[in-house]
Amino acid sequence: MILTLSCPDRAGIVAGVSGLLYERGANILDAQQYDDEETGRFFMRVVFDPQDxxxxxxxxxxxxxAALLAMDWTLRSRKTRRRVMILASQTDHCLADLIWRWRQGELSMDIAAVVSNHPASTFPHTDLKGIPFxxxxxxxxxxxxxxxxxxxLIANTETDLVVLARYMQVLSADLVSVLAGRCINIHHSFLPGFKGAKxxxxxxxxxxxxxxxTAHFVTADLDEGPIIEQDVERISHRDTPAALVRKGRDIERRVLARAVRWVLEDRVLLNGRKTVVFTD
Structure with a gap:
């Protein structure tokens, strides 16, 4: 099982959690913690075998x-697979990559649906076989x-996580509110510079x-949600615009895949406008 928690920092949190699990006969397999001195909050992720x-x-x-420590917490069995809905528009490099990783067993999830504002014929090179579109x-x-x-559709498919895999539509504040903390977006990291086309x-x-x-949680502030993961690559005067687009697609694929996997594995905890990410 995986226990994640955050609460105001104080003495005895680790002892309380580990002691509780010990008394129940559980075996701790991995534990990570972080004390944010700026906000005064404590974060922890514990993976354990409940035994009996x-x-x-x-x-x-x-x-x-949790009541004693004013703790926000989640507890989930590692066998429980989250249901993920992937949204895409006309470019499919992130969509295809997520589907490939899912089929390879790299992403422990069930794809609830793929949704697009364009027909399935827009993605002739993406294998959508067996996936509701x-x-x-x-x-x-x-x-x-x-x-x-x-x-x-999100409600009817019991979707847990929505991934905007180059979905080129701005979600309304109402929908963002419904999806708070469970919607991830990916985009180039030039923002707020170089907005718009090309x-x-x-x-x-x-x-x-x-x-x-940059991969981040979606909020009402466009492209300014808490960042989950970023990556960069140096380029030179020799790189043409086409080369930049190609390299950018590669970076977007791996950044989004890492962000999705970390969320699926309960490694990402919200910390106000930031995140705490317990990487493996």
Missing amino acids: ASADALREEISEL HHLPVTPETKADQEKALAR PYHQAHARGVKVIGA
């Missing part, structure tokens, strides 16, 4: 400890109705020396 301990009894005792077209006039249909061409024209990608 009852999950219900553990939840009850953890709940009692939903075409939800959108125009400025139909955006509200399209988002209502999307919200119903950012890599804009970057080339300005002679940038580093390109990268």
Whole structure:
């Protein structure tokens, strides 16, 4: 099982958690912790084998400890696979990569659906076999109705996590509120610079020396949510705009895959406008 928690920092938190698990006969397999001195909050992730301990009894005792420590916490069996919905528009490099990693067993999840504002024929090189696909077209006039249909689909498929894999639509504040803490986006890391169309061409024209990608939780502030993962790559004057686009796609794929995996493995804890990421 995996226990994650955050609470105001104080003495005895680690002792309380480890002591509780010891008394129940559980065996701790891995433990990571972080004390944020700036915010005064404590974060912890514990992986343990419950042995003969009852999950219900553990939840009850953890709940009692949480009440004493003003603790936000989650407890999940490692066998429980989260249901993930992937949204994409016309580019499919991130979509195809996530599906490939899922089929290879790298991402422990179930794909609830793939959703696009374009038809499935937009992705002729992506293997969607066996995956529910939903075409939800959108125009400025139909955006509200399209988002209502999307919200119903998320609810009906019991989706736990939504991944915007180059989904080129801005989600409304209402939908973002519904998905708070369970929606990930990926984009190039030039933002807030080089907005709009062809950012890599804009970057080339300005002679940038580093390109990268950012994966973050989606919030009402566009592209400013808590960052989960980033990566960069140096480039030179020899790189054409096409080379920048190609390298950018590679970075976006690996950054998004890492972010999704870490969230699936309960390694990411929100810390206000930031995150605490207990990497493996």
